Amino acid sequence: MAYLKLDHVDKIFTRGTATTEVLKDINLTIEKGEYVSIIGHSGCGKSTMLNIVAGLTTATTGGVLLEEREVNSPGPDRAVVFQNHSLLPWLTVYENVRLGVDKVFAKTKTKAERDAWTLHNLNLVQMAHAKDKRPNEISGGMKQRVGIARALAMEPKVLLLDEPFGALDALTRAHLQDSVMALHQKLGNTILMITHDVDEAVLLSDRIVMMTNGPSAHIGEVLEVALPRPRKRLELATNATYVKCRQRVLEFLYERHRFVEAA
Amino acid sequence: MSMPALTNDRAPKAVPTASTSASVVTMTPKQPPKAERYVKMVREVAVRVVPPLIVLALFLLVWELLCRRAGSALPPPSRVFSETRELIFHPFFDHGGIDKGLFWHLEASLRRVAIGYAIAAVVGVGVGTLIGQSVWAMRGLDPIFQVLRTIPPLAWLPLSLAAFRDGQPSAIFVIFITSVWPIIINTAVGIRNIPQDYRNVAAVVQLNPLEFFAKIMIPAAAPYIFTGLRIGIGLSWLAIVAAEMLIGGVGIGFFIWDAWNSSHISEIILALFYVGIIGFVLDRLIAFVGKIVTRGTATN
Numbered sequence: 001m002a003y004l005k006l007d008h009v010d011k012i013f014t015r016g017t018a019t020t021e022v023l024k025d026i027n028l029t030i031e032k033g034e035y036v037s038i039i040g041h042s043g044c045g046k047s048t049m050l051n052i053v054a055g056l057t058t059a060t061t062g063g064v065l066l067e068e069r070e071v072n073s074p075g076p077d078r079a080v081v082f083q084n085h086s087l088l089p090w091l092t093v094y095e096n097v098r099l100g101v102d103k104v105f106a107k108t109k110t111k112a113e114r115d116a117w118t119l120h121n122l123n124l125v126q127m128a129h130a131k132d133k134r135p136n137e138i139s140g141g142m143k144q145r146v147g148i149a150r151a152l153a154m155e156p157k158v159l160l161l162d163e164p165f166g167a168l169d170a171l172t173r174a175h176l177q178d179s180v181m182a183l184h185q186k187l188g189n190t191i192l193m194i195t196h197d198v199d200e201a202v203l204l205s206d207r208i209v210m211m212t213n214g215p216s217a218h219i220g221e222v223l224e225v226a227l228p229r230p231r232k233r234l235e236l237a238t239n240a241t242y243v244k245c246r247q248r249v250l251e252f253l254y255e256r257h258r259f260v261e262a263a
Numbered sequence: 264m265s266m267p268a269l270t271n272d273r274a275p276k277a278v279p280t281a282s283t284s285a286s287v288v289t290m291t292p293k294q295p296p297k298a299e300r301y302v303k304m305v306r307e308v309a310v311r312v313v314p315p316l317i318v319l320a321l322f323l324l325v326w327e328l329l330c331r332r333a334g335s336a337l338p339p340p341s342r343v344f345s346e347t348r349e350l351i352f353h354p355f356f357d358h359g360g361i362d363k364g365l366f367w368h369l370e371a372s373l374r375r376v377a378i379g380y381a382i383a384a385v386v387g388v389g390v391g392t393l394i395g396q397s398v399w400a401m402r403g404l405d406p407i408f409q410v411l412r413t414i415p416p417l418a419w420l421p422l423s424l425a426a427f428r429d430g431q432p433s434a435i436f437v438i439f440i441t442s443v444w445p446i447i448i449n450t451a452v453g454i455r456n457i458p459q460d461y462r463n464v465a466a467v468v469q470l471n472p473l474e475f476f477a478k479i480m481i482p483a484a485a486p487y488i489f490t491g492l493r494i495g496i497g498l499s500w501l502a503i504v505a506a507e508m509l510i511g512g513v514g515i516g517f518f519i520w521d522a523w524n525s526s527h528i529s530e531i532i533l534a535l536f537y538v539g540i541i542g543f544v545l546d547r548l549i550a551f552v553g554k555i556v557t558r559g560t561a562t563n
Contacts, residue, residue, distance in 0.1 A: 056463055074466035086460035090482040090557075099478065100468045154468070 002029035003190060004053070004158050008062035011048055022048050024216040026062070028209060030158070035184055035191045037201040039249060040211030041257070046194045049211075050162050053192060054080050066157060076104045079151035083163040085143040087135040093146050094131035097121055100154045121153040122146070124183060141172035148180070152187070161193035165200065174233065177204060185230055198253070202245045203231060210252045220257060223248055338529050346529035361513050361521065369537060371513040372503050375431070376545075379438025380499050387443045387495070388488060391450025392480060401451070412444035416502035420509055430510035434503065441502040442495030446488070453487025454480055482557075489553030496549050500542045 011023040022045040030036050038046050051057040053064050055074035063070050066077065079100070087096045098118045105114055122128040125145040130138055135146070144164060151159055164180075165173040181204060184191060195201050201208045205225050212220040225245050227236070236242040323340045330339035338346065354366035394401045419440050423433040461483055465475050481488070507516025515534055522530035 054463075054467065056466060074463075075469055076467060078467070080463070080467050082460060082463065084460060086458075086464050088461060088464065088479070088482070090485075103468050103470065103474075 002065070003032040003034075003067060004030040004192070005065040006049075006053065006062070007065060009049070009052060009059045009064070010061045011045065011052065011057070012060045021216045022214055023052075023059075024218045026219060028219065028222075030190060030192065032190055033188045035193070035204055035206045036209060037193045037195050037205040037207070038209045038211060039195055039198065039201045039253070040217065041213055041253065042196065044211045044214045045217040046196075046211060047162060050080075050160055050192065050194050053158070054078050054160050056080075076100060076154035077157045078160055079154040079156035080160045080162060081144070081147045081151045081164045083166050085135070085140075085147040087143055087146055087150075089135050092132050092134055093127060093138070094118060094122065096135070096146060097150045097153050100150050104154045118153060121149045124152060124186075125149045125179065139172075141168055141176055144168065144176060145179070148183070152183070152189075157190065159189045159191045161191060163194050163196070165195075165197070173200075178233065180204065181229075181231065198246055198249045201249060202242060203233065203236065208245070208249060210249060210257075212257050221248075221252055338532070343529040343532050346527070347533040350530065350533060361511075361517065363513060365515075365518070365534070365537060368513055368515045368518045368534075369541065372507060372515040373541070375434050375507075375514070376438055376496075376499050376503050379435040380442055380496060382435075383439045383441075383443040383446055383495060383499070384492060386439075387446025387491065388450050388481075390443075391447040391488070391491070392454050392476065392484075394447065395451040395454025395484070396480075405451075408444065408447060412448075416441040416498070417505050417509070420506055424510075430512055434506045434510050434514075437502055437506045438499045442499040445494035445498065446491040449487045449491030449494070450484060453484030456487070457483045485553070485557040489549065489557060493546060493549045493553065496545045497542065500538075500545055504538060 006026050006028040009023060009026040010021070013020045013022055026049060028036075038049060040046050048057060052059050053071075055064075055071055055078065058072055063072065065071070071078065087093075088099070091099065098114070101109075101114050101118050101121075105117065109117060119128055119131070122131055125148050127142060127145045127149060130142060130146075135143055138146075144167075148164070161180075165176055168176065177200060180191075183189070184204075193201075193204065202225055208223040208225060209219055210221045210223065211217050223245060225241075227239070227241055227245075327339045327341060329335070330337050331341075344351075350365055354364040356364040357367060390404070394404055416437050419437050420433060423436040423440075424430070427433050427436065457480060461479050465479050470478060503514070504516040504519065507514035508520040511517050511520075515538060519531050519534045519538075522528075522534065
């Protein structure tokens, strides 16, 4: 039984009389605890797809089912980690996480429990030490950690990552990828991640969904990454399965669906 | 990590020769002696205070020279001082009616401004939020506001006198109507400029409209709101003096008008001095409050 299901999702943007079909007939099922990445060139509608799952955009036709129930408005059961962290700059790190916790657990947890839960989640991403700092006082990588903590703290059924490491430098990115892998291992979240980094996709995912170029982008190919977990970045570099998966994705992106508009 | 690091063999290798014998320098944080720090502080203050003092002194000197000869229309600073000595040193006397010390006049004016401005702040932020949030409210209200805001404050006074049949509420209304426009317009711009990201966050967390207003809108728009509030306080202080000249009673505006009618030019000059200082302080006060409230927001 599918945990999360995108069922014949089409998305057409209309501006005045001009219409653009961004997504066409997207069908995807994700099992509980699975880590699925969506990869594709920019403009292929990856973000639109994630926004539809998040409920921030509605599908023109088709729909999203989470545990057999249709979802069409945003909610904490599909928490998003945004690309640019989107922390509220007037709140401290703690308050940013607490905002979601207070809403989600307003009835089920006492004040003290919500406080403990907030700190617990900051601890998970190793950010408890900076809990009283404001977002502009911490580095980009740290902000993204807090963004992850905020999403995790809502105990989402599906964690949506919208190019979470895109704005980070390579070293910080690698570090954060390892953290996310460890969290996934520990908590067993269902994760849907958007990326345009081939290595990232292969390293983190159970399955990689490759999107064709827009307009009318659709799922071109789905690749199973049959690598055992926990995965070690260094050991994988020479692993035959890893190299093969990487090759497959590269071929898809750069041979069969080359980005024609790229300069 | 998407690209293997290229090792450039032709690049000159770092030669580790001198590094082995480099002596370790212990870094002790420099703590200048107290006296030195005080000197530094005094210097910093002096840099800010001395130039305006020099200009002020020069200005007074020129004024004195221009106005000291017999028959000049305006009194020189020395005569202003000697004639207003009583008012300067006894600001709290109260002989009944409008024969009061300057403190009471200023207090009356400030009270009117405080009431009118407070109403303007609440209404301005409220209406501004509405316009910023709703396209239809903006389309309907914005053109009307753009016309209304150009009406000079005093032009409202006769109308408000007709409506309220009393000086006090009329003056407060004039303050309100003067200062509300910049607050509305700036708030609306601030609300409209709230990044989509923050709205997305609020949507995912499922804040209700009231929480969204208090937790996202107001803090996110705070820098804009305070710009409006700061312009508003300046305008209301501008308007109160003129309004009070017309409505009479206790207040710095009428004090000036009264002094003119009794040809006490020195008193006018003293009152202008106070008006200027208080306007300055009000402006800085709002700026200060804004700085505290928006710390964090403004830098993003």
